[in-house]
Amino acid sequence: MNNMTQWIINLVPFLLVAVALISTPYASLRTPFGVSVPADERHHPAIRALRKSYALMISAAAVVAALIVALLGSTGVVEGTNKQSLLGVGATLLLMLVGFAIFVWYHRRMLTLKEQEGWQKRMNNRYAAAQLSFHNSPVTYGIVWFIPHLVVIAACAFIAVLSYDSLPDVIPTHFDWDGTVTDWSEKTWGSVLSLNIIQLIMTVIMVFVNWTIRWSRASLDPNKPEQSAQAERKYRRSTSLFILVFSFLLILMMGWVQAISLYERRMEGSMVIVSMLPLIVAGVWMVWLFRMNRERSQFDRISRDQDRHWKLGTLYWNPEDPAIFVEKRSGIGWTINFARPSAWLVLFGPIILIALVPLIDSNIMVRKSTGLGWRFDYTQVGTWVVLALIVILVAGVLLMRRFRGR
Structure with missing residues (x-):
């Protein structure tokens, strides 16, 4: 390089x-x-x-x-x-x-x-206005906009499954910035589909983040509730669009890396361009969100959260607040209420799930003794990790629906 x-x-x-x-x-x-x-x-x-x-x-x-x-x-x-x-x-x-x-x-x-x-x-003596009808109008893009993510993931996984038998016994799993292979792994279902699992976990995380932006509380200007509500919806919808675009670029990037590592087994110098593109998009979009956030600052949106609940000005700790997500006081975006145990689960859950992905690097699927296709091998730890991911995904969807119904 x-x-x-x-x-x-x-x-x-x-x-x-x-x-x-x-x-x-x-x-x-x-x-x-x-x-x-x-x-x-x-x-x-x-x-x-x-x-x-x-x-x-x-x-x-x-x-x-x-x-x-x-x-x-x-x-x-x-x-x-x-x-x-x-x-x-x-x-x-x-x-x-x-x-x-x-x-x-x-x-x-x-x-x-x-x-x-x-x-x-x-x-x-000041107070924050809360508009009960705020969430009745579109605030973020719906979950249907994540379907392209799932289509790309399904296509990548489908091609990998069809190509499994023709792949070499050893496949590259790590490249340096020059595109030179620096690590190899034995061909297993885990090593072949690991990036697809990470793609799916990342998509679920982005869906959850988009959902929290949709339903997190909004502090409005008591003197201009309608105007401040309109500005708040515009800001949240732009943030939601950024999440959609940025996450889709990451999904495409991982799909491209999987295709190159499995079928070409060499990356040359294009790794730099593919890796930098999401960062550049994120930087440009952050500038746009920064400008929109300043527009919101013209409204007198008084926060009901006292200064003592914000440790070091950035960490929100309020056991009396049932909210898991609150808007940041510094910068842009949202943060969690660290006083809520469920918030810690949200923070470290995705990290634990991604850390467990290497456990799937084993023969979690074996050919059926009769008929065509494969079946799960329940003697493998990775099989139970995959099943746990499915259960967590279903539980998360049910939890979101229950919260929304309140």
Whole structure:
């Protein structure tokens, strides 16, 4: 891989993280650094100064991290494509950690400013408007829009099943950024269909996220309930569209990787383009959502969640709130109520499921002794993992329907 390609691989995710960190306090004008302030004080000179100094500190941290990566790469201290890629990932993770620490510091400064200015007393008598008919109009795209995802997954799995007997006994399972095979695995149903299982899990996760956006509570402007409701629906529908497009690109990317690894067994240099495309789309769409979120900030949507429930300005902890998902106070999007046990299940459930996928890498299916086709081998651990995934999927659908009916 040439140096320019390597720089692109390291630079794109790094820049996206840097821009996201810098824009965080500008995306949520009504809750700068995770602290609620009165509507007429959201452009207070002290708050504007905090935003500006925060952006400068994040920019300085990003420049330092980039210079370290460039120095290590140009002096030959870190050699090899994989090591340089790991260096880029490490720099991105370090920037995220430093950015979080800086945000927490500014969150504390914002709390001090709020106390000094006496803004809390002015906000105690305010309230949030809740429009009962808010969810009666389209808020997100329906589940039917995820059918193309399932069609692609089914097509990929169907072709893989038909081609199973003609595949070699050993297939590539890992490539570097040059497209060179770095790891091989024995041909089994698990290794052949593992990407399809991950595609399905990812689709289920995206459906669930889309559903939570649809039914999470909405805080509206009590003085302009209709106008703020319209802006809220527009923002949520745009977020839903982003989820659809981004997840579909990921599904296509994994299908392409599966096809290349099974049938071509070489990837050459196109791995970079395929991997960067979802990131670039995500970056462009984040800019659009950022602009829409600022439009929502013109409304006086007073949050009923007190500052004490937001730990470090980003983590929501309120045992008295039955909601699992709430809108973020900093940045854009939604987060979970960490005080609810079910929220932890939602957070770590998908991670556990994806981690269990390698267990399916065994002969979970055997040919039938009579007739055509295959059947599950119930002596294999992977078989029970697959069955558990099916049960969890069905249970999740039933849970969503029950919640919606309340």
